[in-house]
Amino acid sequence: MRVLAKDIGQYEGKEISVSGWIHRVRELGQISFLILRDRTGLIQVVCDEKVSETNETVLTIIGEVQANEKAPGGYEIHLKEKTVLAEAASDLPFPVNQDPEKIGIEAILDNRSISLRNPKIKAIFTLQSDLIRYFGDFYRQNGFTEIKSSKLIGHGTEGGTNVFEVEYFDTKVFLAQSPQFYKQTMVSSGMERVFEISHAYRAEKHETARHINEYVSMDVEMGFIESEMDLIQIQKDLMKYMFTQIRKNNQAELDAWGATTPDPELCDKIPVISHDEAKKIVSERLGKRVFDINPEAEREICQWAMEEHGIDLVFINEFPRKKRPFYTYPKGLKTMSYDLVFRGLEITTGGRRINQYRMLQETLPKFGMTEEELGDYISIFKYGCPPHGGFAIGLERLTQKILGLSNVKECSLFPRDRKRITP
Amino acid sequence: MRVLAKDIGQYEGKEISVSGWIHRVRELGQISFLILRDRTGLIQVVCDEKVSETNETVLTIIGEVQANEKAPGGYEIHLKEKTVLAEAASDLPFPVNQDPEKIGIEAILDNRSISLRNPKIKAIFTLQSDLIRYFGDFYRQNGFTEIKSSKLIGHGTEGGTNVFEVEYFDTKVFLAQSPQFYKQTMVSSGMERVFEISHAYRAEKHETARHINEYVSMDVEMGFIESEMDLIQIQKDLMKYMFTQIRKNNQAELDAWGATTPDPELCDKIPVISHDEAKKIVSERLGKRVFDINPEAEREICQWAMEEHGIDLVFINEFPRKKRPFYTYPKGLKTMSYDLVFRGLEITTGGRRINQYRMLQETLPKFGMTEEELGDYISIFKYGCPPHGGFAIGLERLTQKILGLSNVKECSLFPRDRKRITP
Numbered sequence: 001m002r003v004l005a006k007d008i009g010q011y012e013g014k015e016i017s018v019s020g021w022i023h024r025v026r027e028l029g030q031i032s033f034l035i036l037r038d039r040t041g042l043i044q045v046v047c048d049e050k051v052s053e054t055n056e057t058v059l060t061i062i063g064e065v066q067a068n069e070k071a072p073g074g075y076e077i078h079l080k081e082k083t084v085l086a087e088a089a090s091d092l093p094f095p096v097n098q099d100p101e102k103i104g105i106e107a108i109l110d111n112r113s114i115s116l117r118n119p120k121i122k123a124i125f126t127l128q129s130d131l132i133r134y135f136g137d138f139y140r141q142n143g144f145t146e147i148k149s150s151k152l153i154g155h156g157t158e159g160g161t162n163v164f165e166v167e168y169f170d171t172k173v174f175l176a177q178s179p180q181f182y183k184q185t186m187v188s189s190g191m192e193r194v195f196e197i198s199h200a201y202r203a204e205k206h207e208t209a210r211h212i213n214e215y216v217s218m219d220v221e222m223g224f225i226e227s228e229m230d231l232i233q234i235q236k237d238l239m240k241y242m243f244t245q246i247r248k249n250n251q252a253e254l255d256a257w258g259a260t261t262p263d264p265e266l267c268d269k270i271p272v273i274s275h276d277e278a279k280k281i282v283s284e285r286l287g288k289r290v291f292d293i294n295p296e297a298e299r300e301i302c303q304w305a306m307e308e309h310g311i312d313l314v315f316i317n318e319f320p321r322k323k324r325p326f327y328t329y330p331k332g333l334k335t336m337s338y339d340l341v342f343r344g345l346e347i348t349t350g351g352r353r354i355n356q357y358r359m360l361q362e363t364l365p366k367f368g369m370t371e372e373e374l375g376d377y378i379s380i381f382k383y384g385c386p387p388h389g390g391f392a393i394g395l396e397r398l399t400q401k402i403l404g405l406s407n408v409k410e411c412s413l414f415p416r417d418r419k420r421i422t423p
Numbered sequence: 424m425r426v427l428a429k430d431i432g433q434y435e436g437k438e439i440s441v442s443g444w445i446h447r448v449r450e451l452g453q454i455s456f457l458i459l460r461d462r463t464g465l466i467q468v469v470c471d472e473k474v475s476e477t478n479e480t481v482l483t484i485i486g487e488v489q490a491n492e493k494a495p496g497g498y499e500i501h502l503k504e505k506t507v508l509a510e511a512a513s514d515l516p517f518p519v520n521q522d523p524e525k526i527g528i529e530a531i532l533d534n535r536s537i538s539l540r541n542p543k544i545k546a547i548f549t550l551q552s553d554l555i556r557y558f559g560d561f562y563r564q565n566g567f568t569e570i571k572s573s574k575l576i577g578h579g580t581e582g583g584t585n586v587f588e589v590e591y592f593d594t595k596v597f598l599a600q601s602p603q604f605y606k607q608t609m610v611s612s613g614m615e616r617v618f619e620i621s622h623a624y625r626a627e628k629h630e631t632a633r634h635i636n637e638y639v640s641m642d643v644e645m646g647f648i649e650s651e652m653d654l655i656q657i658q659k660d661l662m663k664y665m666f667t668q669i670r671k672n673n674q675a676e677l678d679a680w681g682a683t684t685p686d687p688e689l690c691d692k693i694p695v696i697s698h699d700e701a702k703k704i705v706s707e708r709l710g711k712r713v714f715d716i717n718p719e720a721e722r723e724i725c726q727w728a729m730e731e732h733g734i735d736l737v738f739i740n741e742f743p744r745k746k747r748p749f750y751t752y753p754k755g756l757k758t759m760s761y762d763l764v765f766r767g768l769e770i771t772t773g774g775r776r777i778n779q780y781r782m783l784q785e786t787l788p789k790f791g792m793t794e795e796e797l798g799d800y801i802s803i804f805k806y807g808c809p810p811h812g813g814f815a816i817g818l819e820r821l822t823q824k825i826l827g828l829s830n831v832k833e834c835s836l837f838p839r840d841r842k843r844i845t846p
Contacts (some may be wrong), residue, residue, distance in 0.1 A: 002647060019647050019809070021807055022807075038613075039566070085809050085810060086807050086808050086809055086810070087780075088805070088806040088807035089805045089806055112608060113612045113806070114802075116614070122613060126568060133559070133569065136556070140556065143462070145548065145549060146552040146556070147836060148551075148836065149836055150637055150837040152624075152637055152844065165589070165590045166587050166590075168587060169628070182837060186539070189535065189537070189539030189540050190444060190461075190539065190540045190545060191539070191545065192461065193462065198622065214573055224508075356510075357510070357512075376845050379534070379846075381509075383479045383515060384444055386481045387509070413570060413572055413609075414573040416575050421575065421576075421577035421591060422577040423577075423798070423799035
């Protein structure tokens with residue numbers, strides 16, 4: 001039976017079998033120290049001979065466990081038998097065991113099956129896996145149902161320019177930019193509270209450290225709300241839950257990147273300021289008039305939140321109508337919508353949606369749209385759709401900001417941008 | 424504060440507020456019984472007046488809770504105040520509250536925001552949401568990491584004919600048929616054990632009750648296995664876990680469809696038979712020579728398993744090489760691969776993969792392939808890839824077979840087939 005690195009201390013004095021990759025070898029006179037890496041950590045193997053295998057060869061080692069306070073985890077294995085499970089060529093594109101900054105982002109992304117072996121890079125995706133779990137657990141605990149909606153959209157409902165076109169048998173469809181209309185359908189259909197964790201696609205030509213063309217969208221939609229304030233409240237609770245769980249379960253991943261989460265207890269006090277107020281605060285601080293909450297303003301408003309409220313998260317609500325999609329619920333010239341900015345980056349857009357059929361009919365011409373263009377979407381509202389709203393969090397951006405990485409692409413296993421379509 | 428249908432019994436004699444859709448109205452002389460539907464159930468509201476609103480109108484009702492053993496859940500509300508949250512047009516495409524069989528599958532799929540209001544149809548997706556959870560929980564408990572891999576593939580690695588083409592800026596990419604190569608990459612990169620729950624795409628021209636062109640694939644891949652028998656063992660454990668959880672949490676959904684799960688305790692005894700044996704058994708039972716495990720044979724072999732082993736699940740392993748993809752690990756003229764057939768339908772394909780670079784190089788020409796065609800895939804194996812394998816379960820098929828539905832499309836919220844691209 002294979003024993004994992006994290007468990008070898010339980011077998012002191014016993015002969016066990018371990019398997020993994022050769023992480024590093026150090027020769028010391030007649031003795032070699034072979035560091036074996038498995039999914040749970042590193043194991044020091046003491047060999048009375050030279051190690052002829054290249055780094056990254058996959059081995060099974062049989063040997064006796066002995067205590068050694070200098071070994072990783074306080075135990076080492078004295079080699080008795082060694083079997084090669086898989087060979088590794090000697091022309092690794094870069095050594096696995098070095099700081100990711102020395103490798104560089106292009107090499108990291110070009111060679112995912114190698115770069116992910118680096119424990120620091122692997123930590124990104126261990127955390128990300130848990131973020132998916134925390135998000136799902138929180139919403140299930142709050143009466144939400146998980147859905148999976150189609151990503152192949154027959155109508156270009158959400159605006160035609162930034163969508164990818166798919167050849168679909170004898171016709172064309174589009175890759176979904178979001179599950180927006182489907183999650184609204186589910187609220188209207190009586191599920192009331194739904195969430196979805198799936199891919200979303202934006203055919204934007206951006207080439208920045210904050211954009212990818214395919215990302216994982218963690219979406220929420222809920223019925224029987226009064227305004228965006230109900231959404232902001234549940235998102236505060238979500239952030240508190242996630243940060244609490246991360247502190248509890250992911251200290252190793254945080255440590256790998258020298259990162260900390262915001263204080264979960266302060267999440268109740270994340271400031272909520274209007275779009276107008278945000279512009280005013282940023283203008284005053286930057287000493288120039290700001291007309292929009294652009295990336296520079298997002299960084300500045302988080303700085304302000306940190307100084308004034310001790311937490312670098314801030315909700316900005318009451319966005320102007322012209323800055324929001326047609327389906328956003330109006331509030332005079334403003335809307336019942338918001339962004340959540342975290343450590344200088346927008347990670348959520350949300351808001352109440354128009355739920356009355358007549359209001360939607362009146363709104364469409366103002367956005368130069370017709371009922372016909374909306375296709376099946378319009379029928380959601382004809383037969384009793386409760387007041388509702390929702391929001392989405394970009395999984396990669398959330399991961400990036402928690403760990404303090406500089407480029408969102410580092411938080412996608414196989415990112416797609418304008419130029420990158422492999423691996 | 425809104426009270427949900429399931430909780431009103433806690434408020435006997437108190438005035439509460441409830442919200443939901445008008446499910447049905449029954450007039451009895453001067454009194455009307457309004458049945459309100461929310462996400463947790465039905466509430467009887469007693470009104471001293473006629474109800475003028477159409478069915479499916481969304482209301483908030485304030486009134487006093489009184490016990491009445493004839494009301495759903497044993498309690499009813501005596502109306503004091505009624506507010507219309509959203510109107511419903513009177514031209515519903517079909518009444519919400521009837522047996523789905525009377526509605527018909529095309530009308531159900533054409534009008535999802537209406538058909539999902541039917542409690543029996545909603546039950547399909549309540550169960551499906553939980554199936555996603557059970558699958559994730561089981562694998563996390565067993566040391567697996569959840570991944571999200573790209574669905575936009577630069578190379579047509581998995582065979583070019585059944586893929587959808589996407590216009591991607593100045594080039595073309597393909598929609599992923601499975602996360603096959605990505606999950607293998609993750610094993611090779613040291614994650615060792617991964618799972619993914621994401622959409623997959625097959626551009627097959629089938630028009631049957633068992634195919635959809637976009638489905639949710641629940642994928643698993645694990646390192647350090649010896650043969651497909653390790654995968655079969657963990658899948659037996661998975662099925663046992665899922666059926667146990669369903670019996671514990673989803674009795675209402677099973678009841679809605681008059682369904683039962685297989686006995687979880689019998690999952691350890693699911694028979695494993697070779698492809699040759701399966702053909703032999705089916706040939707004998709059908710009284711004609713069977714050359715392949717086609718849909719008819721799948722039904723017959725499950726019948727056999729039920730009669731001989733008391734459970735209508737059966738693993739068929741040792742598929743011939745020519746029936747499996749090039750990456751399947753050979754075992755003479757057969758392969759270390761399997762299908763799981765459940766109630767007459769294949770719900771899983773799995774197997775050990777070739778992990779040695781040299782074996783892969785030798786195999787490719789036999790399948791008329793070259794290293795170049797495989798692009799980045801090949802590099803997974805160059806630098807130490809442990810023995811590994813995996814499998815996938817189609818979420819819609821699993822849901823279908825548990826509830827005993829006749830068409831897999833009923834188990835997709837917004838199914839895509841050759842002709843259907845809306846809603």
